Amino acid sequence: xxxxxxxxxxxxxxxxxxxxxxxxxxxxxxxxxxxxxxxxxxxxxxxxxxxxxxxxxxxxxxxxxxxxxxxxxxxxxxxxxxxxxxxxxxxxxxxxxxxxxxxxxxxxxxxxxxxxxxxxxxxxxxxxxxxxxx
Numbered sequence: 786x787x788x789x790x791x792x793x794x795x796x797x798x799x800x801x802x803x804x805x806x807x808x809x810x811x812x813x814x815x816x817x818x819x820x821x822x823x824x825x826x827x828x829x830x831x832x833x834x835x836x837x838x839x840x841x842x843x844x845x846x847x848x849x850x851x852x853x854x855x856x857x858x859x860x861x862x863x864x865x866x867x868x869x870x871x872x873x874x875x876x877x878x879x880x881x882x883x884x885x886x887x888x889x890x891x892x893x894x895x896x897x898x899x900x901x902x903x904x905x906x907x908x909x910x911x912x913x914x915x916x917x918x919x
Contacts, residue, residue, distance in 0.1 A: 787874055787903050788854065788867040790838050791845045794903040795867075796876075796896055801857050801908045805870050808851035821915065825864060827855065833915055834864040840911060841891070856908045863912050874898060881905065 786802050787794055811823030811834040820839035824831050834853060838845040845868070853864040874896075881894040890910030896903040 786854065787871045787898075788852070789869050789871055790841070790843055790867060793843075794871065794901060795837075796874075796903040796905045797854060797856060797865075797908060798905070799873060803855040803857055803862060806853050806855065806864075808847070808853055808866065811864075818915075822866065825853070827862075827864075830862065832862055832864050834866060835912060835915065837865040837867055837911070840865075856912075858912045858915075859909045860912065860915065863908075863915055865911070876905075 786799055786805070787796050789795070806827075809825060811825050813823045814821070820836045822834045822836050824833050826832075832855065838847075847866065848868050850869040852867055852870050854867055854870065855862060855864050876896045876898065880897050882897065884892055884895050884904075890913060891907060892910075893905045893907045896905050
């Protein structure tokens with residue numbers, strides 16, 4: 786799933802994306818982690834919501850087109866706020882390049898899609914440390 790944050794494109798593995806919903810303001814919860822925005826009620830389940838731009842240190846304004854991507858992690862389900870979801874693409878292993886300078890916990894690879902580059906993120910690494918209710 787290719788999505789944008791500012792002018793950059795990022796991706797999450799489709800096998801880890803549960804759904805994409807319109808942005809709704811999360812209910813605030815006490816957290817010492819700045820990038821955790823709160824929780825939402827998703828069909829009776831409380832889901833923590835993380836500001837992906839803040840997590841990646843981008844400090845971007847949130848556009849009206851913002852979405853929440855619901856992802857499955859090793860710890861459970863969480864939502865990440867993105868600017869917009871662009872498309873779903875099939876990427877072959879030949880289109881993936883390692884990124885030796887990137888934080889291995891966050892980034893799996895760079896996907897070369899035509900002339901575009903999308904940073905393939907690792908949901909488990911991104912959301913490590915988030916306490917997800919069972």
